[in-house]
Amino acid sequence: DAGVIQSPRHEVTEMGQEVTLRCKPISGHDYLFWYRQTMMRGLELLIYFNNNVPIDDSGMPEDRFSAKMPNASFSTLKIQPSEPRDSAVYFCASSPPAAGSTDEAFFGQGTRLTVV
Amino acid sequence: LAKTTQPISMDSYEGQEVNITCSHNNIATNDYITWYQQFPSQGPRFIIQGYKTKVTNEVASLFIPADRKSSTLSLPRVSLSDTAVYYCLVGDGSGNTGKLIFGQGTTLQVKP
Numbered sequence: 348d349a350g351v352i353q354s355p356r357h358e359v360t361e362m363g364q365e366v367t368l369r370c371k372p373i374s375g376h377d378y379l380f381w382y383r384q385t386m387m388r389g390l391e392l393l394i395y396f397n398n399n400v401p402i403d404d405s406g407m408p409e410d411r412f413s414a415k416m417p418n419a420s421f422s423t424l425k426i427q428p429s430e431p432r433d434s435a436v437y438f439c440a441s442s443p444p445a446a447g448s449t450d451e452a453f454f455g456q457g458t459r460l461t462v463v
Numbered sequence: 464l465a466k467t468t469q470p471i472s473m474d475s476y477e478g479q480e481v482n483i484t485c486s487h488n489n490i491a492t493n494d495y496i497t498w499y500q501q502f503p504s505q506g507p508r509f510i511i512q513g514y515k516t517k518v519t520n521e522v523a524s525l526f527i528p529a530d531r532k533s534s535t536l537s538l539p540r541v542s543l544s545d546t547a548v549y550y551c552l553v554g555d556g557s558g559n560t561g562k563l564i565f566g567q568g569t570t571l572q573v574k575p
Contacts, residue, residue, distance in 0.1 A: 351506075380563065382565075389565065389566070389567055389568070390501075390507070390550075390565040390568075391565075392562070392563065392564055392565075395562060402562075403562060438506045438507075440506065440507075440563075451497075451509040451512065452507075452509065452563055453509075454505075454506025454507050454508070455506055456505065456506060457504075457505075457506055
């Protein structure tokens with residue numbers, strides 16, 4: 348398996364534009380996470396899904412952020428409209444079914460978003 | 464939500480053993496302790512997980528005392544490539560192992 352695949356790797360956009368980040372989890376994994384990482388705030392959990400259903404979106408900072416998982420092999424994180432303070436590295440991660448309390452999540456390479 | 468406390472940074476030299484301790488005073492009965500490693504420009508990577516006593520794999524050892532209020536990640540004979548941020552995580556206390564909350568982590572700098 349190629350691991351968790353995120354696209355694009357880098358995104359530069361102007362303030363006010365819509366941004367869509369994409370993630371393909373590892374096949375067979377039923378948990379999918381979206382994280383945001385900045386120097387100031389560290390690694391923040393934004394939302395996670397289980398079996399394509401959003402379980403906890405309490406980390407989503409504002410209504411400008413939305414995430415979907417239409418099927419087991421694809422998820423998107425959308426920011427509309429984008430603002431400079433959204434600049435960060437966004438990670439997607441997936442993990443297999445929780446059997447025996449295994450907390451091993453596999454992270455993608457991340458998308459570095461810059462909003463100017 | 465169980466909170467973890469770990470040193471912000473540590474320095475070491477090549478060939479030394481490094482021990483990073485994490486405090487988690489409010490750990491719940493069904494929580495596991497998990498450690499991740501993150502290199503610059505990469506996503507975090509799972510290192511090791513344990514519930515109590517000692518766990519060892521090819522990368523590290525994890526020591527957990529009987530009261531489970533702390534844990535120590537031990538890296539034997541570190542090299543320059545072990546320079547990274549190390550995160551200690553515990554479960555959210557609800558028994559839902561799906562939710563992974565990262566703290567500030569410990570930045571380990573290995574010097575030649």
